[in-house]
Amino acid sequence: MTDRVTRVTVLAGGVGGAKLAHGVSMLPDVDLSVVVNTGDDLELHGLSISPDVDTVLYTLAGLANAETGWGLRDETWSAHEMLGRYGAPTWFRLGDRDIATHLVRTVRLAAGATPTDVTRELAASLGVRSRILPMADRPVRTRVRTSDGWLDLQTWFVGRRHADDALEIRFEGVEDARPTAAVLEAVASADVVAFAPSNPFISIGTILALPGMTSALLDTTAPIVAVSPIVAGAAIKGPADRMFATLGGEASALGVAQHYATRHPGLLDGLVIDAADEAQAPAIERLGFVVLVTAIVMRDEADRRRLAGEMLAFARTLRPAHTLRTAPATQDPGTIARAGT
Amino acid sequence: MTDRVTRVTVLAGGVGGAKLAHGVSMLPDVDLSVVVNTGDDLELHGLSISPDVDTVLYTLAGLANAETGWGLRDETWSAHEMLGRYGAPTWFRLGDRDIATHLVRTVRLAAGATPTDVTRELAASLGVRSRILPMADRPVRTRVRTSDGWLDLQTWFVGRRHADDALEIRFEGVEDARPTAAVLEAVASADVVAFAPSNPFISIGTILALPGMTSALLDTTAPIVAVSPIVAGAAIKGPADRMFATLGGEASALGVAQHYATRHPGLLDGLVIDAADEAQAPAIERLGFVVLVTAIVMRDEADRRRLAGEMLAFARTLRPAHTLRTAPATQDPGTIARAGT
Numbered sequence: 001m002t003d004r005v006t007r008v009t010v011l012a013g014g015v016g017g018a019k020l021a022h023g024v025s026m027l028p029d030v031d032l033s034v035v036v037n038t039g040d041d042l043e044l045h046g047l048s049i050s051p052d053v054d055t056v057l058y059t060l061a062g063l064a065n066a067e068t069g070w071g072l073r074d075e076t077w078s079a080h081e082m083l084g085r086y087g088a089p090t091w092f093r094l095g096d097r098d099i100a101t102h103l104v105r106t107v108r109l110a111a112g113a114t115p116t117d118v119t120r121e122l123a124a125s126l127g128v129r130s131r132i133l134p135m136a137d138r139p140v141r142t143r144v145r146t147s148d149g150w151l152d153l154q155t156w157f158v159g160r161r162h163a164d165d166a167l168e169i170r171f172e173g174v175e176d177a178r179p180t181a182a183v184l185e186a187v188a189s190a191d192v193v194a195f196a197p198s199n200p201f202i203s204i205g206t207i208l209a210l211p212g213m214t215s216a217l218l219d220t221t222a223p224i225v226a227v228s229p230i231v232a233g234a235a236i237k238g239p240a241d242r243m244f245a246t247l248g249g250e251a252s253a254l255g256v257a258q259h260y261a262t263r264h265p266g267l268l269d270g271l272v273i274d275a276a277d278e279a280q281a282p283a284i285e286r287l288g289f290v291v292l293v294t295a296i297v298m299r300d301e302a303d304r305r306r307l308a309g310e311m312l313a314f315a316r317t318l319r320p321a322h323t324l325r326t327a328p329a330t331q332d333p334g335t336i337a338r339a340g341t
Numbered sequence: 342m343t344d345r346v347t348r349v350t351v352l353a354g355g356v357g358g359a360k361l362a363h364g365v366s367m368l369p370d371v372d373l374s375v376v377v378n379t380g381d382d383l384e385l386h387g388l389s390i391s392p393d394v395d396t397v398l399y400t401l402a403g404l405a406n407a408e409t410g411w412g413l414r415d416e417t418w419s420a421h422e423m424l425g426r427y428g429a430p431t432w433f434r435l436g437d438r439d440i441a442t443h444l445v446r447t448v449r450l451a452a453g454a455t456p457t458d459v460t461r462e463l464a465a466s467l468g469v470r471s472r473i474l475p476m477a478d479r480p481v482r483t484r485v486r487t488s489d490g491w492l493d494l495q496t497w498f499v500g501r502r503h504a505d506d507a508l509e510i511r512f513e514g515v516e517d518a519r520p521t522a523a524v525l526e527a528v529a530s531a532d533v534v535a536f537a538p539s540n541p542f543i544s545i546g547t548i549l550a551l552p553g554m555t556s557a558l559l560d561t562t563a564p565i566v567a568v569s570p571i572v573a574g575a576a577i578k579g580p581a582d583r584m585f586a587t588l589g590g591e592a593s594a595l596g597v598a599q600h601y602a603t604r605h606p607g608l609l610d611g612l613v614i615d616a617a618d619e620a621q622a623p624a625i626e627r628l629g630f631v632v633l634v635t636a637i638v639m640r641d642e643a644d645r646r647r648l649a650g651e652m653l654a655f656a657r658t659l660r661p662a663h664t665l666r667t668a669p670a671t672q673d674p675g676t677i678a679r680a681g682t
């Protein structure tokens with residue numbers, strides 16, 4: 001492994017996924033593909049906006065706003081202010097630089113390019129060398145049922161600051177969507193697959209809901225590890241902790257392990273959890289996962305790189321395991337052997 | 342006239358038209374309608390852009406960039422810079438605030454609103470009380486033939502800085518376009534009609550090329566006056582002077598008079614020319630126009646207001662004249678009597 005490039009494929013949502021992907025991209029001799037959730041996409045002011053893809057794009061380009069984690073640094077808000085004067089919706093704030101991205105995307109999509117094409121072009125323009133891969137080229141729209149009824153993901157998340165309890169999640173259009181050829185290739189050729197510390201329900205869960213995605217992951221010979229998005233019972237960012245309460249499960253590192261073991265059986269080989277949750281490691285191991293305990297909150301670029309390196313080294317120790325997983329590859333993941341203790 | 346509101350309808354292109362309209366809007370007891378050229382409209386980055394309408398809009402809203410005459414003050418250029426990084430066309434500079442206008446317009450047009458609707462909404466949002474009326478709701482696209490062939494107006498004007506000689510002008514789509522009902526009403530109900538010091542070929546000429554526009558102007562009982570866009574043999578702004586050389590005529594106040602007398606016979610009652618061109622007044626009068634000589638270069642808001650006031654007072658002195666013009670209103674403008682000496 002040391003004498004060649006390691007192919008790492010990260011499944012990612014927005015900020016947390018972008019940070020881990022950025023960490024991996026900083027490692028030597030790594031070839032990174034990031035499979036990004038597109039269930040959060042929206043149309044606003046006639047623009048095609050792909051928030052998670054853009055967060056990964058800006059982060060890997062070194063252009064992300066370090067304070068917010070999303071959007072661009074040195075951003076201005078002139079158009080936003082003027083849109084407000086016109087009475088246009090301003091609940092989803094679009095920075096001026098960010099609008100340029102959406103203009104280019106919208107024009108290219110209208111001209112017949114796929115989201116995969118557009119993302120590759122945008123990334124190339126910004127000097128990004130890793131592959132940023134929208135999970136699917138056909139639209140998937142995540143919707144959240146609340147006591148006020150079904151809401152678009154961004155209406156719920158941004159417009160109402162995810163204050164409403166999420167009672168149910170639906171991935172509209174997912175039955176007609178498929179992982180792109182580039183995504184399937186990134187999974188099939190990976191040496192390591194990692195689930196970023198992104199929301200298990202509406203980021204990683206959206207990607208895994210694509211028909212064919214789970215079987216592609218079951219078929220890969222790469223170890224699959226996840227980084228917990230929960231530390232000490234709370235989401236590192238966003239509403240994941242509260243979603244466990246309303247959608248089932250517990251907001252803990254163990255709850256994350258139970259979630260993947262139950263809802264996506266047979267996929268994960270290992271879980272990276274925070275030192276704060278070390279006491280849960282034995283219970284997680286009893287679920288069949290190998291556990292790495294380390295500091296998983298990424299406060300700066302050094303954290304990203306360190307965590308990515310530790311995760312990669314950890315995943316390599318799991319390497320023999322997936323022969324067990326892949327050998328009896330069937331459509332029934334329940335029969336598949338696990339890596340583990 | 343002094344005991345009621347005077348209805349003034351200004352035909353306008355961009356900067357010069359906006360300045361005169363702004364001057365009129367500052368006069369007491371005036372109800373202003375501005376009929377604006379839309380032949381310069383373009384689509385860029387998927388946005389519907391109406392440069393002359395926006396220049397008038399921003400100017401009447403008090404938001405225009407005083408230095409450039411076009412665009413918004415306190416503008417930022419973040420999206421423009423980012424579009425450049427993406428390799429998108431940047432020859433037509435779009436400010437961030439300006440982009441908001443185009444986003445709103447594009448969304449509303451896509452939803453089925455007319456340019457007239459959208460302009461009314463934008464103007465209301467910015468507190469503009471005058472009527473800003475796109476000349477037509479159907480698209481007209483001005484094209485310019487050069488030694489390199491036919492160019493879109495903006496490609497010629499902005500993209501190539503009108504360096505190529507204009508050998509011919511074409512108003513694409515004009516045969517299917519009509520003055521809007523609002524434009525016809527503004528002309529029919531006007532007490533005074535004014536042609537702004539805008540380009541006679543590609544601003545005023547575009548409006549006059551609309552089927553039905555000339556007869557509407559011939560039918561109005563209002564005096565019609567024009568402010569010369571040429572001072573001392575040069576265009577106040579833009580390529581009008583050079584266009585006389587290549588399209589026929591001479592770049593002078595007299596040339597402007599000859600242009601309107603020849604190409605749009607029977608329309609104008611009076612012409613406002615600059616003091617620098619006073620020597621040409623007798624020759625202009627011999628063409629049948631009453632002449633007002635004053636300072637017509639509008640350097641600041643005081644100039645705008647003064648010129649507008651003088652023009653309006655001048656037009657009122659022509660009031661008896663149009664009974665001559667309108668009495669024998671026929672389809673042959675050559676037979677129509679003229680105001681004048």
